[in-house]
Amino acid sequence: MTRSGRSVNCILPPHILRALLENDDREIRRTALATLASTSRLRGERAVRPIVAVAAPAGGRRTISDCHHSKQLAQATVQRGEDDPAVTDSSVNAAFEGLGTTRDFYWQVLQRNSIDGKGMRLNGYVHYGQAFNNAFWDSREMVFGDGDGRVFSDFTGALDVIAHELTHGVTEHTAGLEYHVQPGALNESVSDVFGSVVKQWKLGQTAAEADWLIGADIFTPGVDxxxxxSMKAPGTAYDTPLLGGKDPQPDRMSNFVQLPDTDEDDNGGVHINSGIPNKAFYLVATGIGGNSWEAPGVIWYEALKASSPDTDFQAFADTTFAKAGQLYGTGSPEQQAVFGAWQGVEIKISGVSPMSLRISATSNGNGVAPESLPSRVDDLASQIKALTKEVNGLRKARV
Structure with a gap:
């Protein structure tokens, strides 16, 4: 089954919205139902709505519009353009800044000219619907709900959410990962990766300093x-009846969650199983050390560009390993970190053993392979034996 990566990509997974439908609070149930209905309708529209290229040599110029709580984007009014000063509406300003920070990251760090690599304009829409509990990218624009004020707050307030959604656009214009099962979970993971990386870049945090949380700022203070x-510890982001119990994300392949490939089941659990490659990236970033947007981010971005619509976890792992070798050297610390990270989530790099990797590292001056130590000891012993023999010969000659 194939599905284009060009679809409505929402930050909130359906299992959380369905959990809210079971809440005792009538208003929470109502807003969750309205959000689910709107999301389903939007996905249906995307199935027949043509993709229109909005690329232009504009360097990602921004326009933020106000929907005035309507769901008709055509009726929204422009509030702030690229060269305009800040306005009184904080949602407009937050969306403007979030789009700009993400655009600047892709250009300054990865030399990518906006979402499509060709200067695509960045259109954002705020105040979408009434108490809409989501934010989404629909292949054309970024749309933000205000949240219901009970469970979720204004979705423009989370930079990682904005970068996550815009990265769906980057994925769409590069690998085009199908939005189901493993390619879909990888699609979601790549967005989480760069959502977190952009936030770290903005804050100037190292991989060790970062919280590695996605969407920490969208909950209201009263939500536990x-x-x-959590990219650092998938499965631990929440544990509350309000959200359906414990975070269901796995952190390794033996815990991969098998779900039907249907809309109701999140297209095979794309928001759930993304925890596995998320953990792999976290392990790479902390294994290499320093800033996640340097070697780790570059490796993931280059691997994304080299991927195809049906790339699964194994293929992506192999590609990241190959790219790490191409960029930083065979057996380099970067490549060793990638190898170890995927092993950490129970995915073995195809055709590569730990022994062969360490030997490669030694031959390239990147370390000493433990397996080579016995032969080196033997060599040293032979040299000592020969030296002893020579010394004894000199002593006899003196006598």
């Missing part, structure tokens, strides 16, 4: 949840 997802 850290975030939507």
């Amino acid at each position: 949840a850290d975030a939507l997802r």
